[in-house]
Amino acid sequence: MSEPKELSPSFEPTEQNSQGDLPEGWLQVQSMDLDAQGVARKPDGKVVFIDGALPFELVTANTHRKKNNWEQASLVAIHRESSQRVRPGCPHFGLHAGACGGCKMQHLHIGAQVAVKQRVLEDNLWHLGKVKAQTVLRPIEGPAWGYRYRARLSVRHVIKKGKVLIGFHERKSRYVADMAQCPVLPPHVDAMLMPLRALIAGMDARDTCPQIELACGDTVTALVLRHLEPLSAGDIAQLRAFAAQHHVQWWLQPKGPDTVKLLDEGGEQLSYALPDFGITMPFKPTDFTQVNPHINRVLVSRALRLLDVQPHERVIDWFCGLGNFTLPLATQAREVLGIEGSEALVARSRENYALNQAVAHDHKALAATNFVARNLFEMTPEMLVADGAADKWLVDPPREGAFALAKALADIEQSRIGAEGAGPLPAGAEGWTPPKRIVYVSCNPATLARDAGLLVHLGGYRCTAAGMVNMFPHTAHVESMAVFERD
Numbered sequence: 001m002s003e004p005k006e007l008s009p010s011f012e013p014t015e016q017n018s019q020g021d022l023p024e025g026w027l028q029v030q031s032m033d034l035d036a037q038g039v040a041r042k043p044d045g046k047v048v049f050i051d052g053a054l055p056f057e058l059v060t061a062n063t064h065r066k067k068n069n070w071e072q073a074s075l076v077a078i079h080r081e082s083s084q085r086v087r088p089g090c091p092h093f094g095l096h097a098g099a100c101g102g103c104k105m106q107h108l109h110i111g112a113q114v115a116v117k118q119r120v121l122e123d124n125l126w127h128l129g130k131v132k133a134q135t136v137l138r139p140i141e142g143p144a145w146g147y148r149y150r151a152r153l154s155v156r157h158v159i160k161k162g163k164v165l166i167g168f169h170e171r172k173s174r175y176v177a178d179m180a181q182c183p184v185l186p187p188h189v190d191a192m193l194m195p196l197r198a199l200i201a202g203m204d205a206r207d208t209c210p211q212i213e214l215a216c217g218d219t220v221t222a223l224v225l226r227h228l229e230p231l232s233a234g235d236i237a238q239l240r241a242f243a244a245q246h247h248v249q250w251w252l253q254p255k256g257p258d259t260v261k262l263l264d265e266g267g268e269q270l271s272y273a274l275p276d277f278g279i280t281m282p283f284k285p286t287d288f289t290q291v292n293p294h295i296n297r298v299l300v301s302r303a304l305r306l307l308d309v310q311p312h313e314r315v316i317d318w319f320c321g322l323g324n325f326t327l328p329l330a331t332q333a334r335e336v337l338g339i340e341g342s343e344a345l346v347a348r349s350r351e352n353y354a355l356n357q358a359v360a361h362d363h364k365a366l367a368a369t370n371f372v373a374r375n376l377f378e379m380t381p382e383m384l385v386a387d388g389a390a391d392k393w394l395v396d397p398p399r400e401g402a403f404a405l406a407k408a409l410a411d412i413e414q415s416r417i418g419a420e421g422a423g424p425l426p427a428g429a430e431g432w433t434p435p436k437r438i439v440y441v442s443c444n445p446a447t448l449a450r451d452a453g454l455l456v457h458l459g460g461y462r463c464t465a466a467g468m469v470n471m472f473p474h475t476a477h478v479e480s481m482a483v484f485e486r487d
Helices: 110-129 191-202 234-244 293-307 344-358 381-386 402-418 446-457
Strands: 027-032 037-041 047-051 057-066 068-080 150-158 165-168 211-216 221-226 249-253 271-274 279-282 314-318 335-340 368-373 392-395 436-443 461-469 481-484
Touching: 027 047, 047 057, 047 368, 110 392, 110 446, 110 461, 150 191, 165 381, 191 234, 211 344, 234 481, 271 293, 279 344, 293 392, 293 461, 335 344, 344 368, 381 402, 402 446, 436 446, 446 461, 446 481
Parallel strands: 047 068, 221 249, 314 335, 314 392, 335 368, 392 436
Antiparallel strands: 027 037, 027 057, 037 047, 057 068, 150 165, 150 211, 211 221, 271 279, 436 481, 461 481
16 A cells, blocks of 8 residues: 555644643544545654544544554544534445445535545645646535446455345455445436345356446446356346346446447447537447536536637647547537547547537537547657647546646747757747647646646646536545646
8 A cells, every 4th residue: 555645734623732732642633635534643743644533633543554654543532523524424434344445535524525625636736736726716516426427346246145245345455345225326226236236146147247337328327247258048138137127228248348248239329418518428338438427517518618719719639538528619619639549439539529410400510620549648749749739728638647748838838948958849840839728627636736837837838727626526536627828
């Protein structure tokens, strides 16, 4: 396990008790880290990370791991409870043996969760990138329960227990939690957990089906069954009966993701809508889509509002995926270029563009849009210039961030101003102009901060706004958005 990281306090205790004034063994929790552990200090200054403790609280804890500069401990007793502590909404959440590890913050009020994540974003921007946003955007929030339309559920036939388990792993364990319910899943999927367990338990393949992947569209619920051996005719019949009873669509995955196929062809297509733009996005259950469709709709709308695309402008959508941002951009811009590393996703993007263009007679036709497959982690200034100038950029990378892209842009700027140590301008860069505005959507505040540092300190941009997006309530996952403008 990696070393815990202490963050700046997300809450300041209202009573400034010095540690020396507390009874022996008591600790005052000062902040919370990204693993939802309370952070306290011993009288000698040593940091203690406490599972289950919240800022404001006075606690005693049992240390179970010691290092020179820090300790890890579990909560034993709360002597002063935080006003932000709430009753968890799921019986499987907690510190008890067998507790589910899918959520980490159910004991913290949802508003306080948002405050913690906003502070994490601001701290990362400043401490890692030396960047401070001129404006803090209002957090994007949505339903706290029933939001998780994508999930990878582990399946285990536990012979000693005489039952099949389906769900997330236990806290800090490789074992599957014994979950009878999961309120972060959509209600109809939550209600399906126990019937799914009974289904797998009655199949011949109960020992060779390690995973079920969930993908919900607006009207279709798809379940992808990973099976290590061919399914018997009896098992296929049981899957069909379950599909009819629970209104789900079974997909089978005998090997890698490219082997996924529908159990029975026909039926309604898996898709989600972006109604603000008149866009419908078909997808396959193994394609990347956002976990939380409620937040995604707001996220796309805010990103495009911040980008403020005009009808005469050319826009590039980097890491475009299925076209989640690209197609809405095509309703506003003169021309759009979507660039993505996966050939399969580029093909799907083209299909989605053609589908939406075909029904555009009811509203404005989509702008000329091209999709290109390219490894964006190997971007160079020469490649950037070859893609042509664009007025605006939308950047939505995976957790690794967009370092090569930001560095290529910064390198061109450094060459242009003749900075010490800068290389020559790449061919064709004389007439190339950098985008005047960039909206960067991030699922990792650390890599956003790193890339923001390049854009601000070497690329000639200001960070005009930044804010968090609570895509994953009750978890420590921080999604965010930042806006950069040319000086």
